[in-house]
Amino acid sequence: MTNRPPVLAPLLPELPAWMDRGLCGQFDPELFHPEKGESPNPAKRICMQCEVRVTCGRYALADPGLDGVWGALSQRDRQRLRRQRRQKREAS
Numbered sequence: 855m856t857n858r859p860p861v862l863a864p865l866l867p868e869l870p871a872w873m874d875r876g877l878c879g880q881f882d883p884e885l886f887h888p889e890k891g892e893s894p895n896p897a898k899r900i901c902m903q904c905e906v907r908v909t910c911g912r913y914a915l916a917d918p919g920l921d922g923v924w925g926a927l928s929q930r931d932r933q934r935l936r937r938q939r940r941q942k943r944e945a946s
């Protein structure tokens with residue numbers, strides 16, 4: 855049995871090796887996919903203890919098709935960061 859994040863397994867046939875070290879593999883995947891109106895903070899708190907948080911967050915930022923919490927960032931957080939980066943690029 856793998857401890858890779860179960861939320862990712864169906865999406866990515868070949869998972870990056872760092873995912874083996876993700877803490878989320880020890881928790882209910884539903885936690886990382888909060889329903890509308892539910893807080894992403896419990897998942898974010900787990901991410902903040904995870905050794906691959908930065909790599910995970912960068913990975914998710916690069917793929918707008920991913921949902922849920924990655925690297926302590928909700929989908930909304932990632933959308934906001936992408937928008938800010940785009941605006942910064944356009945302004946320079």
Ligand code: SF4
Pocket residue numbers: 859873875876877878879886900901902904905906907908910911923924925926
């Ligand atoms: S940062 Fe969060 S979502 Fe990413 S691998 Fe770690 S626990 Fe899982």
